[in-house]
Amino acid sequence: MTNWSNLPHDVIVSIAKHLDSFEDFLAARGVDRSWRSAAIKKNFTGRSTHQVPLLLLPYKKSTTIHILAFCRPEEDNKWNMIEKSYIHGPYFLDITYFQGQLYAVDCFGNVLVCDIEDPKQAETRVVVSAMPTGLIHPCIQKLYLVELGGTLFVVSRTSKRVGFEHATDEFRAFEVPFGDGNWLDSEVKTLGNRSLFLGTNSSFAVDATKYFGCKANCIYFTSDFGEMTRGDMGIFNMTNGKIEPLLEETHYSSFPHLWIEPSF
Numbered sequence: 001m002t003n004w005s006n007l008p009h010d011v012i013v014s015i016a017k018h019l020d021s022f023e024d025f026l027a028a029r030g031v032d033r034s035w036r037s038a039a040i041k042k043n044f045t046g047r048s049t050h051q052v053p054l055l056l057l058p059y060k061k062s063t064t065i066h067i068l069a070f071c072r073p074e075e076d077n078k079w080n081m082i083e084k085s086y087i088h089g090p091y092f093l094d095i096t097y098f099q100g101q102l103y104a105v106d107c108f109g110n111v112l113v114c115d116i117e118d119p120k121q122a123e124t125r126v127v128v129s130a131m132p133t134g135l136i137h138p139c140i141q142k143l144y145l146v147e148l149g150g151t152l153f154v155v156s157r158t159s160k161r162v163g164f165e166h167a168t169d170e171f172r173a174f175e176v177p178f179g180d181g182n183w184l185d186s187e188v189k190t191l192g193n194r195s196l197f198l199g200t201n202s203s204f205a206v207d208a209t210k211y212f213g214c215k216a217n218c219i220y221f222t223s224d225f226g227e228m229t230r231g232d233m234g235i236f237n238m239t240n241g242k243i244e245p246l247l248e249e250t251h252y253s254s255f256p257h258l259w260i261e262p263s264f
C-alpha cells in the first residue's frame with residue numbers, strides 16, 4: 001500500500017493542481033502537513049472553473065420567526081423586529097438583500113422593500129403589487145427572491161400530490177416589474193448560461209460556465225417544508241421541464257437544507 005505521506009513534494013503539488021472537486025481538495029489537506037502545504041487555494045483555484053455550490057444537510061431543528069427582522073452588526077449587534085410589517089397579515093416567503101436594500105415577497109406575490117434606516121421606525125411598503133391569480137397556482141409551494149444578472153427575480157415553485165406527500169412539479173421565473181408592475185410580461189423562459197440554487201435559507205444564481213459540474217439553465221432545489229416534502233429535492237431543467245435527482249440517495253429530513261456558495 002502506498003504511503004501518501006512519503007511522496008515527493010513536487011508530486012503532491014502536481015496532484016493538488018489536478019483535483020477537480022472541493023471534497024477531494026479537503027481530503028487531500030487532511031493527509032498530513034506536507035499535503036496541507038501543497039493543497040493550497042492557489043494550486044486548487046488556478047483553473048478556469050469554480051466549484052459547484054455545496055449542500056449542507058440539516059442536523060438539528062431550526063428556529064423560524066414567518067415576522068421580518070434584521071441585524072446591523074457594526075451598529076446594533078442585535079436583531080431588530082420589523083413589527084409594522086404585516087403583523088396580522090400574510091406570511092413572508094422569502095427575503096433578500098438587493099442593491100443596498102432589503103426586499104421581501106409574501107404568499108400573494110407582493111414584493112416589498114424594508115425601510116431599516118431607523119430600527120425603531122422600521123417598516124415595509126409594497127413596491128410591486130401581487131401577482132395575478134393566473135400566475136399564482138393553487139398548489140404553489142414557495143416563492144423565492146433571487147438576484148440574476150443584476151436583476152431581481154421572483155421564482156415560483158409548484159407541486160403535485162404523490163401519495164401522502166407533495167413533489168415539486170414546476171418552476172417559473174419572473175423579473176420583478178419595478179417599472180410598470182406588469183407581471184404578465186415579466187416571465188423568463190430561459191436562464192441562459194446561469195443556474196439557480198434555491199432553498200429556504202439561501203438562494204442565489206451562478207454562471208454555470210465558471211463552476212465545475214454545474215448545469216446551465218437549471219434550477220437546483222432542496223426540501224423546504226419538512227415532512228410534507230421530505231426527500232423532495234432535485235434539478236429542474238428549464239429547457240424541457242424535467243426533474244432529475246439531486247442526490248444519489250433520498251435524504252429524509254423535517255428541517256430545511258442550506259446551500260453554501262464557495263468563495264473560490
